[in-house]
Amino acid sequence: MNTTSRQQQVQHVYWRAGFGTTPAVIQRESRKPIRKVVRDLLNESDAFKPLIVTAQEQLVTRQALRGMFRDGMLDRDKLKQQLKENNERIRDLNVLWLERMASGEGAVREKLAFFWHGHFACRVRNPVTVQQYVNTLRQHALGTFGDLLMAVSKEPAMLQFLNNQQNRKNAPNENFAREVMELFTLGRGHYTEHDIKEAARAFTGWGFNVQGNFVFRPNQHDDGPKTIFGQTGTFAGEDVIRLLLERKETAQFITGKLYRFLVDEQPEADPTAPQRINALADRFYRSGYNIADLVETILTADWFYEAKYMGNRIKSPVELIAGMQHSLGVEMAQKQPLVYFQRVLGQVLLYPPNVAGWAGGRSWIDSSSLLFRMKLPDILLGADQVAIRPKEDGDVNTEVLDRRVRKPQNVTVDWATFEKAFERVSDDKLPDELAAYLLQQPLQSAQRTIVLKQLKPGATRSEQILRLTIRLMALPEYQLC
């Protein structure tokens, strides 16, 4: 096993459990034992503050809007305007959340909420509903998985996305019952079609009202006996959730997925992984599905810091953008570029492709996305233009995301703070020192030579730091954490 430096370890924790951090924080944390680093990081994520872009009272469903249009209370232009504003509020929420991630505040909570967003993937078009869903994920991100599962299952966003609003006594809709088993808890192969049919009956009557609150409608609920996982009873939706949590496969499935997210995307290629994941899953199950405990156990394990896991995770577009912003202290007066970058790179918060979430890993990388990633530092810092356009997905409702950006305006970077961390570093050591902070992969000599060629002779120290930083962030190595 290669040994890894304390600084690398600190950076590893911050990248995997958060969105990276600044050189100053790395220096401060590198003086602590790693357990203390993890504990402090978790403590900083204790508080939950909701993200608010729109008031609950402003909930007007599309259905209601269309009704008003039909009844002549809205003309076509007003209807279009209202629908457009809805889309803009979701975009605002997207940016608000991305900037929260980039702020470093409550890093572990936001990172886990981001994980749960991919796990409980859901996309709907009402901003109030989306806001409530996101805040539920964020609120329960480090709590117990049971509470999270119950809360998300009762979110209007999820009920709508998986058609449970249409799940009625005499016409069951199995969509939610299927996905809750296949994607949210057990994983494939641990339930039967019969279990799904019966669970769907138990979820009949779960819906939401026009105020955007969960309601149970007894007259639509099938209160007859059901047999699920071999147990028979007049089960309701809550009972199904309980039965799912009683199954150890749920703990194994969730632990395996979180392990892929935090440690290694390909545990199947690692002979030490299965036993390790099983032990973690046992602990998770015994703890009553305590998420914070599972996360802390992983982050404080010796194997977490093995060299083979470091710098081998491909940053998702959101991790890349938020990380870059956070490391440099980037402030953007205009927000549209942030949305546009997500679109071009293929991951837009609040717009997952389907209920299975983003595929992740190597699927982020192709000829186009890699070239764009390598250009991103220049574009973000205003040194270059956006030369490419994302594909339109054909949905009239996402047009607001596609407003073209050529060059971000009024971007400020807190270079003074960034530079201060390197004030004791001599000029000739700067390239390697910066690389150590920015890359989780060693800077090879060929790459080092190419980066150094980009320096301008006679430039000031500040200019050199700026240029080196941008070049290092443009390397393929920077795509990894």
Add this chain to the structure above:
Amino acid sequence: MNRRDFIKQSALTTAGTMLIPHFLKAYELDRLGAASATGKTLVIVQLSGGNDGLNTVIPFRNDIYYRERPTLSIAKEKVLSLNDEIGFHPALEPLKALYDDGLVTIVNNVGYPNPDRSHFRSMDIWQTASSASDYLSTGWIGRFLDANCAGKDCLPYRAIEVDDTLSLALKGNQVNGLAMLDPQKLYNQTRSGMVGQLAKTQHEHHDHDNVSYLYKTLAETVSSSAYVYDKANIHRTKGTYPASELGNRLKTVSELIQSGVNTSVYYISISGFDTHVGQLGQQERLLRQYAEAVHAFMSDMKATNRQNDVLLMTFSEFGRRVKQNASNGTDHGTANNVFLIGGPQRIPSGRVFNEAPNLTDLDEGDLKYTVDFRSIYATLLRDWLKADDKAILGQSFKPLELV
């Protein structure tokens, strides 16, 4: 397989497993004849947003159609009839000319079981060729590319998407297709900054496999882009194209084909078909643009004697509901028509492959599919691109008598 093919393939197998060094790139592989194309080209034009198939190929003898669409239906006398049941939207006149020339096949009622009415999900299903209950992270064209890799060496440019970004359809396990709006633009991108120099560095740290993967992608991108740029730079087509986005992109495809680039699949998507509100004008404009561009392209192929070797397929992620909505538009539906244009000549004129949509037997107001889209893919892979359809699609679909 004849003797020549056999020798070629054995030589390749040997080379692929033993002789080709890892750094061997596009040029060398191409010269070796790695995965040499069949000489057939498939061009896919995706209509994003869910094109209204019932107003594209119109059942002009059907009372239900006129009853359910009081303000959206196309009057019988305006329809360009193909047989005594169905006909094209009047804006498709250029396509009708191709049909009369024996160049168009229309497949009706194409879809899949348990149809999904979300754009994203249904498009995923079409692009990955999955069933409605599976979630795949590779596309059917990407897996076609995988099947054409020689050992570790793959050629991204065997499938080109004429766009800035790459669709899921072109993502494979081992290799992805190349996204390229035009050869010059991509070439410039690969020449800027540190890209070119970095692509030339040799990567040794294999224990960190993702970093190797990134450098491999970078090297393949740079060498593929240089290969396509060098080849295509020579050729300007004499064909005239409309100035629309699709016209421009098909023109690029034509120039790449004529320049002899070893590409089997081209992928283009155009958007705007999500016609919930005020459908008539918008769809008419889009269909006209589509038909004009495709007509220009096929004329160009004919003029350069390639029309029998180039097949263009058009699909959309779903059709729309039979009944129009309250905003003079239509909402998301299910089964739809697919067009196959070019390829083997149909005699005496174009072909309507199967029965017209049955408007009396609907599934909650939506058309029922009778042709699984994956059987069309299977046919194109097996009979047109001479590939292993079963391996690429993960199961066997009954091929159709289409090409």
